[in-house]
Amino acid sequence: MRSERPYSKISISSKAAKSLKNGHPWVYGNEILSSEGELVDGSIVDCFEGSSWQGAGFYNSGSKIAVRIISRNSNDVFDGRFWYRRILYAVKYRMTVMQGDDFKCCRIIHGEADQMPGFTCDRYGDIAVTQIACLGLEMNKDVIYKALRDVFDEIGEPLKGIYERNDLALRTKEGLELFKGWYGGADYPCITEITENGIKYSVDVENGQKTGFFLDQKYNRTAAARIAKDKNVLDCFTHTGSFGLNCAANGARHVTSVDISSQAVEMAKANAVRNNLEDRIDYVCEDVFELLTNMAAKKDHSYDYIILDPPAFTKSRDTVDSAGRGYKEINLKAMKLLPRGGYLATCSCSHFMTDELFRKMLSSAARDAAVSLRQIEARTQAPDHPILWNVPETDYLKFYIFQVV
Known part of the structure; x- marks a missing residue:
């Protein structure tokens, strides 16, 4: 691990460390033993068991899940390139398992399963619908949304708009406000049409269940x-x-x-x-x-x-x-x-x-x-x-x- 890291440190219990080693990305508040440096909600912290580094994640003192791990690679730098790689990896996976028209209408980011805890992104043609239930990701969404657009531009299927369906109750547990609307002040119709299994549907991304479908x-x-x-x-x-x-x-x-x-x-x-x-x-x-x-x-x-x-x-x-x-x-x-x-x-x-x-x-x-x-x-x-x-x-x-x- 790099000797110089700019993040505050927390010491976690052996139970939490075992969970992280087994691949689960959450640290609960009652599993934090001590801390070093200022703990700022929404910031990145390093997790240690004793002197052993276990990963880095977003911290939130107001959430039962105090840390959501986003990386176990000590060389990662959490800039736009990091989020671009993370999203590109997820998109290429979907292009493999959801081929042809299925890729036009599918889930692009599935939270913890795509190493982006608390983040959901569904694609309906040229519209992406997102939900964020993690304070740290909310604070970094401008960089993440740019990376999302860049990835789709690169594969030749640019996104028209990003609709934020941040009306899910989980946001309140993270201390986040509930809202929904087009990111960046865009004003597109909230009703779009998709085709799944040869069946055409009208999808309401504003009021439909989940992200619309x-x-x-x-x-x-x-x-x-x-x-x-x-x-x-x-x-x-x-x-x-x-x-x-x-x-x-x-x-x-x-x-x-x-x-x-x-x-x-x-x-x-x-x-x-x-x-x-x-x-x-x-x-x-x-x-x-x-x-x-x-x-x-x-x-x-x-x-x-x-x-x-x-x-x-x-x-x-x-x-x-x-x-x-x-x-x-x-x-x-x-x-x-x-x-x-x-x-x-x-x-x-x-x-x-x-x-x-x-x-x-x-x-x-x-x-x-x-x-x-x-x-x-x-x-x-x-x-x-x-x-x-x-x-x-x-x-x-x-x-x-x-x-x-």
Whole structure:
């Protein structure tokens, strides 16, 4: 390690050092033992276990995560060239795993998985939509955004604008204000059109979920659609209609798509018209729990394929048990409503509902429904949302397709 470094130093516990050595990029406030030099929120600090340097990261005393590691290379200089290299590396990875049109609409930066903790960047054609949940990155965003533009200029696909969707609640935990708008004072329309799996969508980067669209299910939609031909499909929690649209385009006899949000239903209807699929899909604005309950009361077994794509029922360990009950309720009802030989696609997008817990829940629901699950596929998020095995927070999406027998 270089002998002269301009950063303040913190001494961390052996537990924190072990975590860093194993590749996890966070140091919690209660793992800091002492410090040397002035600790300024948003600045870079060096982390040591004794005399052993463990990495450098952004410090924030107001956050439970006191340090987010951005480098384990003591020769790194954190200037524009550093962020350019970091972004170029991430973009080249996407160009490899998301080829052709898939690269036009994908996640470019996936936080910790791209060594940029607390930073998300999604691409919708010539628009980049960002979310920052790290004070240090917020303070360096001008340099980072320039690097982002430079990388896309270099590959010959320049960005028209960068929209900041900094309305996520995590920012408040970092002491950051909530806001959204075009970076640099640009004024472009917030509605854009994308094409995914051959389906056209209108995306609202200002008001849509996440950064405007759920990009992580891209290939799961393809998998779900592969078995939809000639089936009556019930698409639950449809949001912008994506699973139902993919199934209809792949030959489903008919699709009923359901969402509790009237705004989402209207956007999904417009997407059906945009793809000339409005005659094959009808839309219902209703709570899915109530809908499934009413169908069970009526002994309505008219659907032979049910898709469950609910929002995250839990965002903390404290609510995992109650979330498990919610997941079980909808899956149990779906299993009971399906005829023998029917099909079920089901998922969870919560990191805290681990794959082990999700599988246990599905097994319990199947026992209570007196059915067996014949697994067709077990999947996770698309590779533009990479999973680092030593950072479990990056592994969050579980997706299964079964035949119910």
